[in-house]
Amino acid sequence: MRTDSFALRHIGPKESDLSEMLSTAGVTSLDQLIYETLPDDIRLKSPLNLPPALSENEYAEHIGELSKKNKVYKTYIGLGYHQAILPAVIQRNILENPGWYTAYTPYQAEIAQGRLEALLNFQTMVSDLTGMELANASLLDESTAAAEAMALLLAVRDRDQKKNDVVKFFVSEEVLPQTISLLETRAIPLGIELVIGDHTQFDFSSEFFGAILQYPGKLGQIFNYTSFVSKCKDANIKTVVAADILSLVKLQAPGELGVDVVVGTTQRFGIPLGYGGPHAAYFATREEYKRNIPGRIIGVTKDTNGNRALRMALQTREQHIKRDKATSNICTAQVLLAVMAGMYAVYHGPKGLEYIADTVHKSALSLNSKLKELGFEQKNASYFDTLQVKANASAVKNLAEENNINFYYPDAETVVIALNETTTVADLNKIVSIFSEVADKEIAKIENLLVGNAIPEEINRKKEFLTNEVFNSYHSETELMRYIKKLERKDLSLNHSMIALGSCTMKLNAASEMLPLSNPNWGNIHPFVPVDQAEGYQIVLKRLEDQLTEITGFSGTSLQPNSGAQGEYAGLMVIRAYHESRGEAHRNICLIPSSAHGTNPASAVMAGMKVVVTKATKEGNIDLEDLKEKALQHKDNLAALMVTYPSTHGVFESAIKEITKLIHDNGGQVYMDGANMNAQVGLTNPGAIGADVCHLNLHKTFAIPHGGGGPGVGPICVAKQLLPFLPGNPVIETGGENAITAISSAPWGSALVCLISYGYITMLGSKGLQKSTEYAILNANYIKARLTDHYQTLYSGERGRAAHEMILDCRPFKNNGIEVVDIAKRLMDYGFHAPTVSFPVAGTLMIEPTESESKAELDRFCDALISIRKEISLSTTEDTSNILKNAPHTMAMLTADTWEFSYSREQAAYPLDYVADNKFWPTVRRVDDAYGDRNLICTCAPIEEYMDA
Template structure:
């Protein structure tokens, strides 16, 4: 019997007390401390315990979160500028955002166990395609400005007519979009011109044009003529469009645009102080194989049933490395599902009604203000007004704020007001009064009662085409039906709420309920990212404290949480290195050394940072090949900018040469980027900033417990040494390519011992990475709560627990599937690579066959074929208990016996339970069973599976057929029926 857990650490770490002792006996060590002391090289061990506040209980931490939340001042948010208040239908809030079956799922690389979330994402794609009038959409991007940057790269890559022209941005684009695109251009050295395109296109060769619909000023643009002119000059066109407005406006695709991008935030996703929010991208035919990120496609399974998968998956899963134009690895899958279900629940009529209501509110306000002599800049608008108040803008904004409404301070003479689905007559009356309208309440009531309702814009700009015609957008109007639809989809998947997800490199650990609780509190979720600092002290206290704790954990001087994915953290860190060299007059340093075993995002991020990738060979033991490393430094010494190292290595081993590698790069004048993807094996034992790193990105969705959400949200903070601090990401709302940011209270970084975020004065001037100062702030309470409840000692115990779990699994399975790479005394770090290649050579059974067969045992597969083809990489994490690890090991040992049976000729390979896996309920129940093994062997290979058996909804999916015949929108309803 184990002792009843008494602390959060006891509840977070799966194997404690007697269970841990039994595991240690199997591994052959007397204690977890002894195990860690042997595994982790003494040369990198930190000398002191983590200097963090003592661990606190769940209730204490929730009380402290309540106290911080109370410092925030929720307002009626009418700032706009790409962010809108919205109502998350409670049935979606409870059954998606707050449901572990949705938020703990992993990216759907194993599609047979991901059919529910794949259908949700396919709904998202169909919604975007229909609303934008373009035939291909992906399954989400990170935020609107970075989606525009992706579209710009897509135009530069695919426009063969004008491959070397400039990119032209309309001046009416969102300011943060202009900042992000110009920031990316500064690294990649292509020309960007910002112009008032109402006056026509500028002179010169143009590769691509970016337009906004409606503009940030609120103006509705008729883009048809401008798009036609751009096409005549050989340019491609991207339109950044508000999805809700497209229920009323002619969509970009019908006006001739090549690409549409934007945000789905106002489709039921809270403001979250800036994120996470699902961006979208859709394209015309012919561009589908250049779309960044993931595309969900429709294929068939081995019985001919309709099945979903990630289409063009090889391109996305194994990013194009040094040939990359995008480093997107995760996106915002969970938030894309929320947005898609918002459309499913409301349907086309509901969305149009919401859009019309927002438009009516804007019209009513414009009418009342016009009667008081206050005119809008534009007479064609959807939901946003830019109002002329010469010299009075600050006073109007302050008056509205004092009465509980936030407006946009455009400049000294203009105020912006953005209406949305939550806008009421009382809100409009408050705004009118702030502008000086007398008896504002009555004036609004009279205008609302007497005014025309419906969309008031020129007929040629009004949408006439149908959208959201698929039955899925017409079938779930009642809460009962919607609840059951969401449950049905969730039941089709294997997420962490049902089973261990033993994914090497991805760290699928517990996302505790107490950690998750605060993110939907309105004092956190309802704050606009551009709200005044006086309203956001609680948020900034939390962020500053979290950044400081992460700095202590990593040994770095400064941390910025702005990057909203691990890939974006990589880019931020490399851009900091690049600008550091340039600031020192060493702009020629542009070579980035990257080991051959590295994840594809490393090379892709280096390319996007304007660096040249040079690959360093890997030695047989998985470490860096020293001879090749030395030769590459000698060859590129004066041009060396950095090396990117993953530590522990991508092979799951603590290489003992890491200090030597770091020292050699520093001696050559370069910087060391230590990829923090595997920080789960270091926290409390070693600090990257102390054993040679100059910069690291962290994955809060790995080490620090933010859930993966089926492929996002993620947060990828960047941590740097003191000399790189000035080059951390700047604020996109303040930044310009020449001078960085200037406002002293707007920085996104905090320094250890600097005090709370609300007190800080240091402002980085680096290239902004995300649309808002703090990126995906909405999920940061999760990591803050985890660190606060664990404390320094608990975090260290978690690391040791992860080492014990990985070595226990490695020890139990090594006689069946040899562990490919080990370090000191045959130990691994937090993960192990199981080598199947000999068995495959003897039996023909592949690692993919094993991955599919694991589904029959009720498991998500380990990481398949990375970093070595023909292998599986396993990471149990510290959260799994010994019973679940034993269940996994028993499954793998049983599969080993099945492989040996194939090798011995018991079954022909093509008719084996491995090659025909996974087994669906319909296959097992079929009267046509003609396989050379029993139904019981197929469905219940272990007797323990007879209770709570998971049956996948589809059999093995034909990926090649899906790629040959790309379909990425909802199939006809008959396909579902069949």
């Protein structure tokens, strides 16, 4: 056994298990299984051209050496990013804890109460600081949140406004440059006309439906927007404020001004810079817009016993239900980062946050005083943490970089200095010394911070915040450590058992891939530092781009998109730009199979395309005749086909090359959704099937953890003709020669977690990647074979094989009074998270085991499903109080004095022998979603409010 082989540690089944698994699956070799699964004409003829795999120890040395190539300067650039202090108790117990980072999106609320509570804390924190009624559980980044706010205001225009075709949106020139770029990206396909200008000169005409302001402005000036917002209200113009969350500790909450949406980032609340991400954005709005708010909302409801429980609220807003009628394609959040930011607020509490904000503000006051002594003019009359100094930018820059310091230089005569939580008196004196040298003048050092206020009295914060008990209880490390552990115990994550989610690929997130994230040489790099200060990052990101380009068979890659849905949108916008470059801007028809992910049609509509749905055959494949008919019908305006491969039904369709040729022959481009790339790597690729662009879910196929519903990264890989249009950034040059405007805030998106995928590929190498894919397919077909006598598999390939996932048909069990949701809840009693429920077919379970699950774990999972099948057979439609209908069973039920059920406590809690050895207890009984939606509570409200509801 090669103990230095990462593939050995990543891939679950042992060599000694292989023959039995192959025999059960009905083949004699892995080669035979792959032959029977993939069409011959798309198989790669040669292995991937990647360097030999590194061992875990070699990789640790390699990534450590690369980290030293990053120059970690004291950075005061600002522009929405500030160095923060991550409390060690949060780093150790959340960021570095697989109990938190390997959890899945909390669709199964009964086994996700811990992270749901942590997210409710986050929402409460955001609502309190912004002064808004409703906040979601985070978005991808500040610029995305701003773009989503613009789209929300477009969607809620008054009817009389729509008749007048009101499409103008005002953008203050004080808004961050990356946000303006992303607003431009989003505005074009939606038909929105952006008007960028000075908010003090705005005319409030009836042509506008909305406006966005920055608070404080991009260079630190604090504006009183009371009059602006009031005039907007009078003109029926709705307003968005992008607000720095730490400044809101001292500034009047935007909600008190009467604004409609407040957005921003919570990066300042203890989250590493990470060269741009991942960071949890926030989005807060009025309750009247609850049906239009993007992303996820955590709400309070009750369980079967009437006890308080949490779950994701208003899920019918999601694009998987609304599809092309959805107002947003957002299908994820930044849960892990939101949990950390919320826990930062829990740890420090309102008094701690006030101390931090006051210290930052006093630092700015003290520095301002010294710069004035030196004779420099400071342009910001009112400020929180950022000074705008009139000076010779070139002279300051040269001296600053000699002293390992970064400022921001918007022009030749301006130096912007954005201070932060980590800034000490010694740091301030170093800054003063640089300006002393430029001015050729000596002054006394700062000894103590000045006390004062550079914020106008009328916009000082006067309202209390974070008054809930949770923010006033856990301020010692011992208390917070125990609180975090208490929540962790309520959640089922990959460190307990397999999470066999179809289409979501919950594989091992190896510790050796994760460890570099804690290295400050990776964590403390601002996304807008000069690229020569981020040499380590530049090497890793370029190599990862090259690795993904090779794996997909394409010509280039952009790592900028922050999620799979954002990757879809980016890919379609690149296709749109390509058609425009050829004088074919009229091409706007996007063909999408009926089985596609709900994000596909939502993304197409956001990209300005019209969705035409194509039929599926009874075997679950694309109906080729229907596709031909629609491709020919729309050939003059055909922009693209969006296709998932292997299909959402878990099948490698043999006609795929014929399908892609048909689209090309009729002038379109082929977008391949990379959700199922885990079945392709090393065996085939998007280039081989004839696609032109694909997105990859690095949080699925390439081992970035789901983190309870985020972070995710969704890079796009493109064929040669699309290379010129890869997305750019207004601050740091990146992307193609004719780059589309920004897709995300940061030039390389969530760069920090890209280290994980780089490690995954680098340690597996070509052979390990291919072997991973083969074992993913083997594991799926092993489960399929083991369950074949108990459940019907809905779809399979022409030779009877599943790809890496399969769909079990649970609809016949309605005859026994059992719904698919009953099976999902009963699995919790067996210690498993349910597979994907009712997607892509209602009443089914979609199972994907991944390659990193062992045969022993696969057998436990199969044993559980077979046992449940026996329970189903004993159920009747008349018996509404059977073991499945009552699942999950909590410890409180099992230890109660009374037991009123027809089955035993042992059957309820320990249905198979293995369960007793490692029992997981759901902490609430089945939640009542409808009750929670009727009585929407999305903050840590006092218990009286729950009782009133």
